[in-house]
Amino acid sequence: SQQGEEDPQALSIQEGENATMNCSYKTSINNLQWYRQNSGRGLVHLILIRSNEREKHSGRLRVTLDTSKKSSSLLITASRAADTASYFCATVWAQKLVFGQGTRLTINP
Amino acid sequence: NAGVTQTPKFQVLKTGQSMTLQCAQDMNHNSMYWYRQDPGMGLRLIYYSASEGTTDKGEVPNGYNVSRLNKREFSLRLESAAPSQTSVYFCASSELHRANTGELFFGEGSRLTVL
Numbered sequence: 001s002q003q004g005e006e007d008p009q010a011l012s013i014q015e016g017e018n019a020t021m022n023c024s025y026k027t028s029i030n031n032l033q034w035y036r037q038n039s040g041r042g043l044v045h046l047i048l049i050r051s052n053e054r055e056k057h058s059g060r061l062r063v064t065l066d067t068s069k070k071s072s073s074l075l076i077t078a079s080r081a082a083d084t085a086s087y088f089c090a091t092v093w094a095q096k097l098v099f100g101q102g103t104r105l106t107i108n109p
Numbered sequence: 110n111a112g113v114t115q116t117p118k119f120q121v122l123k124t125g126q127s128m129t130l131q132c133a134q135d136m137n138h139n140s141m142y143w144y145r146q147d148p149g150m151g152l153r154l155i156y157y158s159a160s161e162g163t164t165d166k167g168e169v170p171n172g173y174n175v176s177r178l179n180k181r182e183f184s185l186r187l188e189s190a191a192p193s194q195t196s197v198y199f200c201a202s203s204e205l206h207r208a209n210t211g212e213l214f215f216g217e218g219s220r221l222t223v224l
Contacts, residue, residue: 042215
């Protein structure tokens with residue numbers, strides 16, 4: 001990827017557990033965004049964290065940003081079956097929003 | 110609210126045929142984008158339009174043309190389809206140019222197969 005890469009590529013956990021996904025990027029950023037994609041659907045914006053923020057919460061989502069390590073993490077707490085989806089980070093590169101390859105999250109009942 | 114609407118949802122073409130993917134947004138956004146999504150490749154930007162009347166190339170523009178017909182509509186044209194263009198195409202829009210701070214709103218995708 002030219003900018004962001006998610007890790008792991010796939011993650012399978014039991015319902016109720018927490019899920020953590022990581023994103024690494026290469027250049028300085030103004031902000032980093034996370035998106036979710038359910039199978040066969042378009043992407044949906046989850047959360048945006050600015051470069052001067054270290055942590056941000058939205059419901060069961062917690063995003064952290066470490067600009068010194070050029071990395072971000074997305075934590076989903078108390079996972080549900082409906083959280084099964086692919087998750088993408090996105091950053092601006094060459095004045096365009098570019099996406100990583102995504103983490104495929106499966107929540108097992 | 111419809112948001113971003115793409116047509117068609119599915120299309121099968123033969124090599125060499127042409128077609129146009131249509132996209133319309135009703136959120137009064139200035140910027141619109143076309144991405145393609147392939148397995149293991151994430152989303153790659155094909156073209157984008159910062160505002161009505163302007164278009165710019167993205168990462169993978171070869172084999173495509175676009176038209177920003179008005180503020181609402183942004184179409185993607187394949188003049189001579191090739192099997193390598195088999196993909197899922199997503200249109201998106203945002204309030205702010207270059208998505209420096211604006212979130213993108215996506216359509217549901219157009220699944221194109223080129224035989």
